[in-house]
Each structure stands twice: as structure tokens, then as C-alpha cells.
Amino acid sequence: MSPRPGFPSALLALLACTAAHAAPPRVPDTIAQRTAACTTCHGKEGRATNQGYFPRIAGKPAGYLYNQLINFREGRRQYGLMTYLVEHLSDAYLMEMAQHFASLDLPYPPPQTIGAPAPQLERGRRLVLEGDKALGVPACAACHGERLTGVKPAIPGLLGLPRDYLNGQLGAWKTGQRRAHAPDCMKQVSQALAPEDIGAVSTWLSSQPLPADTKPAEPTAAPLPLRCGGLTP
DSSP states (O other): OOTTTTTTHHHHHHHHHHHHSOOOOOOOOOHHHHHHHHHHHHHHGGOOOSSSSOOTTTTOHHHHHHHHHHHHHSSSSSSSHHHHHHTTTTHHHHHHHHHHTOOOOOOOOOSSSSSHHHHHHHHHHHHHHHBBBGGGBOHHHHHHHOOOSSSTTTOOOOTTOOHHHHHHHHHHHTTTTTTSSSSOOOHHHHHOOOOHHHHHHHHHTSSSSOOSOOOBBBOSOOOSSSTTTTTOO
């Protein structure tokens, strides 16, 4: 039996009318939605994982995140995708992004590194917690906080980061591929460290559990052991 004359065209007209009056999908205009591109690499809500090269950005001090976005935009840090994402964004918008991720208080994954050699772990522990006077290297904890979770407004935490990422960043400072505002204190530190010391630091840090309070510490009046651009006059 053939369909009634005019039936297909009437159905198409009805469908077209329905589509025309259907409400378009609504995308919420929130900073979380606008920064969704960041989570493609940095993980859901910027929490990343303890595997791979991309660092956690959730919960980092806003001043630190802002400085890094500026550094990517102005060429002090080199990663093409990050530069592409931020090269046309204003200072105010970069700060809004930084404040969004800094406000997130999310759980961390367990430590990545397990079973590293004891001598390497001990060397890393000493460099992180005590420094090395002979090399002119202060303890990491002297700047990054007693709990190594960072210090407001602009010093990042060091725990909960992948070993490969820590190795990569210290190596980039050592070779000049990564830079910060002058005086570049991390360049000074990394250039004083031998490659095996960099490996020891990243191995020890990536093997440590997070403390109960993972938030960045409040700033203190105590001077930093080195002058760092963007942090000290």
C-alpha cells in the first residue's frame, strides 16, 4: 500500500517546525566551563594524576599560576600548546583563570615513586630539607614551605607532582629552556645541582605522601634564602 499523498511532506514540515522552536543547548558561562580546555591535559578540574608529564594545577597558589601563564605568553616558558592558548589573553583574564584553579581543594593521588634506592632517597631528602652549603643550594623547604605544599601568594608546592615533570622542569632551568623573572633563583639552584642530584630530588619528592593539610602555607615575614623575581623586590 502506498502512503497517502502529501504525508511525507507534511511530516517533514512538522519536524522542521519542531526543530525551529526547540530550545538551543545552553552552555553555562562560567569560568569552569571557559577553562575546560585546560583539563584536557591537566586532568579533571586540574587535578591531573601522578603519571605523566602534565602537572597538577588545582590548589596551587594563584600568584604562581598567574606568573606561569604570563611566562608562557611572554616566551619565558616553552610549550607550543600553552602559548597558543594564552597568547591573546589579557592579564586580567589570566588572573581569573589562576584564581579559579587555585580555589579548588581536591584530593591528591598516592605517591608515584616506590622502591627507589635508599642512597638516592637520602640524598634527595637532604637536599630538599637541608640543602647543600658546599653547593650554595638552600633547602627546597626554605622557599616552598615546611610542608612542601607551597606558600601564598606565588610559591608552588612540590609534592604530588610526577617525577618526570620535576626532572623536566629542573633540567629546563639548568639548560636555560625555562626562565622566570630576574633574578631567576631556580636557574641559580638548578645550575648548581649535578644531574644525579636533580634525579635524587625528583625521586624523593615524588615518593612522599601529602600531609593532611595540602593547602599552601600563609606567607611569613622571614626572608627567603635567595632573591627570586616576582617574589622579592
